[in-house]
Amino acid sequence: MCILIIEDEMKIASYLVKGLNESGYDAECVHLGLEGLEKLKMNQYSLLILDVMLPDIDGWSILKILRQFSKIPVIFLTAKDQILDRVKGLELGADDYLAKPFSYVELLARIKSLLRRQQYFQENELFIGNLKMDLTQHKVWRNNLLIELSKKEFSLLRFMLLHQNEIITRRQIGSEVWNINFDTDTNFIDVAVRRLRSKIDEGHDLKLIHTVRGLGYKIMVNL
The missing domain is CATH 1.10.10.10 (Winged helix-like DNA-binding domain superfamily/Winged helix DNA-binding domain)
Structure with a gap:
């Protein structure tokens, strides 16, 4: 299963790609939102991990555009950890929301849960x-x-x-x-x-x- 990460913090991006690859996923990362949207339009991914604060376009806007053409599961992974931020992300169509700093074990568990749910729906x-x-x-x-x-x-x-x-x-x-x-x-x-x-x-x-x-x-x- 291929997971796309849109994350501009290089250290976190590298950590995620390495961890997910070692966990058996095919993970790739881009650091700009518009580049991520192009990849999402041209390729099939199983899940998206999305930051909110990006250099060119924020994660809220990316999700709004994405939901016009894809129902791919989305996990927000962001430092914006206020209740209103979480509510906004979920109302825009995110499937999960995890605040930084985060536990990789917890993130991995949430990814597995979403992919199991997605697989059930995709069967039919x-x-x-x-x-x-x-x-x-x-x-x-x-x-x-x-x-x-x-x-x-x-x-x-x-x-x-x-x-x-x-x-x-x-x-x-x-x-x-x-x-x-x-x-x-x-x-x-x-x-x-x-x-x-x-x-x-x-x-x-x-x-x-x-x-x-x-x-x-x-x-x-x-x-």
Whole structure:
């Protein structure tokens, strides 16, 4: 599991990366908030450890932007330890809040708890931005509004969500969704993607399904 840390204090950042790597996680750290947001948009992380006071943009603002396109678990790790700070962080969408100075053992326990909880939800649900797919009920919502999809459209969207931020070729779609293991001259895949896109993206400023010219498609949040 990959954990991203956004922390500008070099000593703490190095301590966290070393400790988490030794605990079996793949941890990486950036020291600027905007750089962290770019990484969160382009890569899949299991959890974010976030400081509030950063050189370029504060942690509150990072979380507000993040919650527009991701439900990744977030732990605030910060010197801002007042009750109002904790309440603000949780109300903005953080999953946990730990004040500095902190115990690494306690932080590790909180990380494990959040990841167990996240794994339970991920077994049955997929998310991107404000779109949610329930795999057990075979239902999809965007902005909490139910979207009616056919069985093939549901399968196509599920395949794309399982490969978020990746370029998906038409041949991959044909193989995984239609069990066609050869190139086809017909454009039925393009038609199917256009139909799905009209249901998913129409009426929303934030588009999720993108065409990658000459290569295929990609589902991603492009802020």
